[in-house]
Amino acid sequence: MESGGNSLPSGSDGVKRKVSYFYDPEVGNYYYGQGHPMKPHRIRMTHALLAHYGLLQHMQVLKPAPAKDRDLCKFHADDYVDFLRGITPEAQQDQLRQLKRFNVGEDCPVFDGLYSFCQTYAGGSVGGAVKLNHGVCDIAINWAGGLHHAKKCEASGFCYVNDIVLAILELLKVHERVLYVDIDIHHGDGVEEAFYATDRVMTVSFHKFGDYFPGTGDIRDIGYGKGKYYSLNVPLDDGIDDESYMSLFKPIMGKVMEVFRPGAVVLQCGADSLSGDRLGCFNLSIKGHAECVKYMRSFNVPLLMLGGGGYTIRNVARCWCYETGVALGMELEDKMPQHEYYEYFGPDYTLHVAPSNMENKNFRDLLDDIRSKLLDNLSKLQHAPSVPFQERPPDTELHQRDEDQDDKDERWGPDSDTELDDYSNPVPGRVKREYIEVDRNDSGNYHKHSDRGRDLDMPFKENASSKVSVVVPMAVDEPSIKEEQDISKEVSDQRLR
Numbered sequence: 001m002e003s004g005g006n007s008l009p010s011g012s013d014g015v016k017r018k019v020s021y022f023y024d025p026e027v028g029n030y031y032y033g034q035g036h037p038m039k040p041h042r043i044r045m046t047h048a049l050l051a052h053y054g055l056l057q058h059m060q061v062l063k064p065a066p067a068k069d070r071d072l073c074k075f076h077a078d079d080y081v082d083f084l085r086g087i088t089p090e091a092q093q094d095q096l097r098q099l100k101r102f103n104v105g106e107d108c109p110v111f112d113g114l115y116s117f118c119q120t121y122a123g124g125s126v127g128g129a130v131k132l133n134h135g136v137c138d139i140a141i142n143w144a145g146g147l148h149h150a151k152k153c154e155a156s157g158f159c160y161v162n163d164i165v166l167a168i169l170e171l172l173k174v175h176e177r178v179l180y181v182d183i184d185i186h187h188g189d190g191v192e193e194a195f196y197a198t199d200r201v202m203t204v205s206f207h208k209f210g211d212y213f214p215g216t217g218d219i220r221d222i223g224y225g226k227g228k229y230y231s232l233n234v235p236l237d238d239g240i241d242d243e244s245y246m247s248l249f250k251p252i253m254g255k256v257m258e259v260f261r262p263g264a265v266v267l268q269c270g271a272d273s274l275s276g277d278r279l280g281c282f283n284l285s286i287k288g289h290a291e292c293v294k295y296m297r298s299f300n301v302p303l304l305m306l307g308g309g310g311y312t313i314r315n316v317a318r319c320w321c322y323e324t325g326v327a328l329g330m331e332l333e334d335k336m337p338q339h340e341y342y343e344y345f346g347p348d349y350t351l352h353v354a355p356s357n358m359e360n361k362n363f364r365d366l367l368d369d370i371r372s373k374l375l376d377n378l379s380k381l382q383h384a385p386s387v388p389f390q391e392r393p394p395d396t397e398l399h400q401r402d403e404d405q406d407d408k409d410e411r412w413g414p415d416s417d418t419e420l421d422d423y424s425n426p427v428p429g430r431v432k433r434e435y436i437e438v439d440r441n442d443s444g445n446y447h448k449h450s451d452r453g454r455d456l457d458m459p460f461k462e463n464a465s466s467k468v469s470v471v472v473p474m475a476v477d478e479p480s481i482k483e484e485q486d487i488s489k490e491v492s493d494q495r496l497r
């Protein structure tokens with residue numbers, strides 16, 4: 001048995017996983033407003049369930065370092081970030097033009113603490129990516145993240161900043177290829193758009209398509225330029241059940257893993273695809289939803305698990321609690337433990353709920369057709385001449401950097417997040433700050449760089465297709481490794497359980 005206590009055997013494959021879980025005790029206090037379906041309180045309910053099921057002691061529990069302006073600006077436009085930082089409910093009337101320009105107001109309202117909310121949920125996702133990059137854990141979880149609709153300079157679908165894009169950019173510093181999988185009922189449009197023209201990020205979205213928000217995600221949208229065949233869209237109809245969903249998910253994701261061979265996987269676990277969701281129209285059980293997690297976990301590739309949609313909040317908490325158990329390789333009892341939100345889960349007080357008897361409009365032949373189309377696209381990717389499936393460039397050199405050199409990413413070091421509990425293990429020993437310089441002139445894919453400027457990190461390209469604000473990652477940036485610090489500081493927040 002390994003001494004690292006946050007590592008547990010998985011249920012089926014017996015392989016241990018170390019899990020880092022990001023949670024800010026403040027996150028449940030943010031409030032979109034009366035009647036708004038998005039309720040950050042669901043994250044606190046999830047956390048309470050995790051605590052009372054006894055899962056917290058099996059993970060490293062971390063309070064994320066809030067993302068700073070410059071971190072958000074690695075994807076978002078400066079003026080949009082400035083706007084989010086400055087806007088208050090009181091100042092709204094004076095900024096009507098700006099509100100309209102950035103699509104803030106209705107679906108995406110201005111509320112108290114909006115900017116700190118964005119910093120918190122983005123901080124958790126980027127922090128998770130950093131932990132994975134440093135090999136501190138095998139799986140990182142941030143249920144507050146997964147806000148997949150946010151665009152470079154526009155809020156959309158209850159999302160303000162796109163923590164997923166930011167986390168993927170962080171993973172790209174270390175990993176040649178990153179896979180994004182989205183099982184929210186809505187199309188993962190913000191993430192797809194950001195990486196539409198690159199072959200270093202493959203995006204796969206399973207979603208309701210046809211007269212449904214956000215309207216994108218047609219099966220014929222496959223990527224652009226170098227990114228052709230690196231976007232996959234799985235359009236589904238009302239009432240899809242576990243069996244139908246799996247008849248697509250497993251063969252498609254199995255093939256994606258085989259041909260794309262990602263160094264890291266980001267899984268957006270939007271829970272609005274569950275049966276009985278307030279905004280959704282699918283009929284998945286929690287076990288069916290979690291089967292996607294189990295399957296992606298089985299490939300033993302560093303995995304970042306994020307939240308997303310989910311509007312019947314008792315079921316969201318159930319789902320993400322169960323999926324945290326899946327990450328840890330622990331099967332949870334159906335009977336719920338007593339806890340502060342117990343009354344939400346009546347009359348049965350169980351973890352699982354039966355799906356409904358609604359009609360499944362996803363007929364067999366339609367599903368077969370979708371599967372064969374997508375597998376066909378994947379086979380083109382497999383045989384494409386320019387597919388860069390080489391491992392990392394051979395001329396990669398490791399350099400030590402001066403410890404006192406200014407590091408703009410300092411707070412994203414492996415210890416930048418605060419450990420919330422003292423029962424987790426200390427992180428592994430001293431790590432020297434290193435950086436990787438890449439020079440590969442033959443393909444133009446990578447550029448040697450001595451500067452850590454934003455332009456090198458984040459070259460944007462206005463795309464000739466209808467897609468905009470596309471990120472074309474060009475440089476393998478250095479990991480922000482630095483001196484270890486003591487992180488056993490305990491947070492004395494009363495609400496932490």
Ligand SMILES: [Zn+2]
Nearest residue numbers: 184186272309
């Ligand atoms: Zn959604």
